[in-house]
Amino acid sequence: xxxxxxxxxxxxxxxxxxxxxxxxxxxxxxxxxxxxxxxxxxxxxxxxxxxxxxxxxxxxxxxxxxxxxxxxxxxxxxxxxxxxxxxxxxxxxxxxxxxxxxxxxxxxxxxxxx
Amino acid sequence: xxxxxxxxxxxxxxxxxxxxxxxxxxxxxxxxxxxxxxxxxxxxxxxxxxxxxxxxxxxxxxxxxxxxxxxxxxxxxxxxxxxxxxxxxxxxxxxxxxxxxxxxxxxxxxx
Numbered sequence: 001x002x003x004x005x006x007x008x009x010x011x012x013x014x015x016x017x018x019x020x021x022x023x024x025x026x027x028x029x030x031x032x033x034x035x036x037x038x039x040x041x042x043x044x045x046x047x048x049x050x051x052x053x054x055x056x057x058x059x060x061x062x063x064x065x066x067x068x069x070x071x072x073x074x075x076x077x078x079x080x081x082x083x084x085x086x087x088x089x090x091x092x093x094x095x096x097x098x099x100x101x102x103x104x105x106x107x108x109x110x111x112x113x114x
Numbered sequence: 115x116x117x118x119x120x121x122x123x124x125x126x127x128x129x130x131x132x133x134x135x136x137x138x139x140x141x142x143x144x145x146x147x148x149x150x151x152x153x154x155x156x157x158x159x160x161x162x163x164x165x166x167x168x169x170x171x172x173x174x175x176x177x178x179x180x181x182x183x184x185x186x187x188x189x190x191x192x193x194x195x196x197x198x199x200x201x202x203x204x205x206x207x208x209x210x211x212x213x214x215x216x217x218x219x220x221x222x223x224x225x
Contacts, residue, residue: 035215042218
């Protein structure tokens with residue numbers, strides 16, 4: 001199994017630009033999570049999906065952030081427009097069931113907004 | 115807001131020694147999990163302990179859970195340099211549906 005696959009691995013962009021992060025969960029997993037990690041705030045849950053449906057997006061910082069899961073094997077996290085304070089490592093994770101069992105994390109996307 | 119708080123924030127030991135990390139939390143939980151994160155990588159699940167369990171072992175890892183004190187500990191025995199990483203506890207609150215991570219303990223094992 002290839003695990004959770006995220007792309008790109010690194011993203012450097014300028015303030016105001018649109019950023020799209022991508023995630024392919026483990027095949028057969030029903031839940032997908034987007035986390036953000038910073039030194040100041042630690043690991044924060046942004047949004048999670050169950051069976052491709054967004055269940056809890058209360059962690060999404062503001063309207064500039066949006067996430068989609070058009071099918072069971074693909075999800076995107078979009079930031080438009082990006083700001084320097086969005087700089088962080090963004091992780092995607094998946095789990096077999098909807099409840100908070102074992103999460104499998106991708107390698108993350110290091111985002112730098114200049 | 116963070117549910118779990120790890121203690122200590124940083125720990126440095128010599129290879130072969132045992133490492134103990136603690137996690138405290140605030141609300142009732144269904145389970146508590148420990149994860150490891152190597153520098154520049156994603157988190158890796160280590161062990162899950164349910165609220166009705168008191169102790170669990172996995173290889174060189176030993177986890178305890180005290181729900182009356184709302185605390186857990188992770189013991190790594192006979193540590194190796196490869197154990198150098200950040201360790202996070204994560205709690206699944208009974209009142210919610212999300213897994214909340216603590217701020218982590220940075221463990222350094224010196225060869």
